[in-house]
Amino acid sequence: MAIMTIRDAILQTLHAEMERDPDILLLGEDVVGGNGTAGGPEAIGGIWGTSGGLYAKFGPDRVIDTPISESAIVGAAAGAALAGKRPVAELMFADFVGVSLDQIWNQIAKFRYMFGGKTRCPAVIRLVYGAGMNTAAQHSQSVYAMLTAMPGLKVVLPATPADAKGLLTEALRGDDPVMFFEHKTLYGVKGEVPDGDHRQRFGEARMVREGGDATIVTCGRMVNFSEKAADKLAADGIGCDVIDLRTTSPLDEEAILDSVEATGRLVVVDESPPRCSLAADICALVATKAFSSLKAPPELVTGPHSPIPFARELERAWVPSPQKIEAAVRRVLAAG
Known part of the structure; x- marks a missing residue:
């Protein structure tokens, strides 16, 4: 390759x-x-x-x-x-x-x-x-x-x-x-x-890494941030499934639900404001179809419901970070 x-x-x-x-x-x-x-x-x-x-x-x-x-x-x-x-x-x-x-x-x-x-x-x-x-x-x-x-x-x-x-x-x-x-x-x-002809079907999420303690669902740039958070958590013995959605329509519901049924904990990381967001949609999916598997309320790690600032320091604070993702995982673990 x-x-x-x-x-x-x-x-x-x-x-x-x-x-x-x-x-x-x-x-x-x-x-x-x-x-x-x-x-x-x-x-x-x-x-x-x-x-x-x-x-x-x-x-x-x-x-x-x-x-x-x-x-x-x-x-x-x-x-x-x-x-x-x-x-x-x-x-x-x-x-x-x-x-x-x-x-x-x-x-x-x-x-x-x-x-x-x-x-x-x-x-x-x-x-x-x-x-x-x-x-x-x-x-x-x-x-x-x-x-x-x-x-x-x-x-x-x-x-x-x-x-x-x-x-x-x-x-x-x-x-x-x-x-x-x-x-x-x-x-x-x-x-x-991959060399040569390479096609990736839509609606097939990628399991970036596996772990039994929590499920992190994300996409785009937030995949990299979620991996960094998972690395930090792994150093403390906490294992996370990290799911890269690849496509949001069609959505690989099976990959999300299978993981949550195994881990019992969900963190959704979404680089957009929280209202009517992808994160909210995935939390609703899990609450509707895998509620009995949840050991703790799902966590959403998103940008705030505000425009994105120009100032570099404020923009950095606006964007979901590996530190915020790590903290969310620790919260769902502490909750049950």
């Missing part, structure tokens, strides 16, 4: 899949170069560096710089998908998905249902999300719970380079709309990536 970053895994997957399937095209703000950057149209390959070399290989008909209009980007992707293409629409910041909610919520998510399965909409919308880079309240949010709540969408959050490749490949070869969330702080994370 090769060692690469999540950024490189995404870029290599786009290269491979666009070469394999001529119907795949990429569109978004500055995905070619944009902004008159020196050194030619691909001087930056997108501000996140995930589209380098695509323009030179596939040309202007398949790699398209767009105006600064999320509604236009997603609307164009919806039309292209209905016409038989497989568009990949990049939203530079997930925070601006609200500008295109009609296109996503009322159109893309419902085409297949409203036309009785006679049409499909294989659009992949890549959304860069999350706090941790001091980008303030309008560029740091985790909005996956909002999109998870919309029937008709697949919602994907890779936490490793291997999953970035496997999940993106699965998204590009499927026939359903996929919201593909990429945490901005994870682009540089390195790991092993």
Whole structure:
């Protein structure tokens, strides 16, 4: 297996899949170069560096710089998908998905249902999300719970380079709309990536580590933080199941419930505010389907119900941390 970053895994997957399937095209703000950057149209390959070399290989008909209009980007992707293409629409910041909610919520998510399965909409919308880079309240949010709540969408959050490749490949070869969330702080994370063709099915959570004392359920950047907390707890003889959801729609309910039935304790770690959140949804799932297995009330480790601060120290305090996760596990252990 090769060692690469999540950024490189995404870029290599786009290269491979666009070469394999001529119907795949990429569109978004500055995905070619944009902004008159020196050194030619691909001087930056997108501000996140995930589209380098695509323009030179596939040309202007398949790699398209767009105006600064999320509604236009997603609307164009919806039309292209209905016409038989497989568009990949990049939203530079997930925070601006609200500008295109009609296109996503009322159109893309419902085409297949409203036309009785006679049409499909294989659009992949890549959304860069999350706090941790001091980008303030309008560029740091985790909005996956909002999109998870919309029937008709697949919602994907890779936490490793291997999953970035496997999940993106699965998204590009499927026939359903996929919201593909990429945490901005994870682009540089390195790991092993399987060679050749690699697909990771949706709805299959990853057991990051096993332990019999508590279950930690999480996704995205919080997987890494949960692993750090589990390492600290293991030094004191406390073992945790750490579950990386990989996808929130579909959700691997079986993996969550099986683990909680074995450990009796649940901690859900979610990089978003707590009200109507993914954490609240998972706690409700466990309370409904595995209540008799619980030895203690579930713990939620989330951001507070407030905008994300710009100041570095305040942002660090806002984001769920390994220390907060460790403390939550210790609380469920002390409770029963």
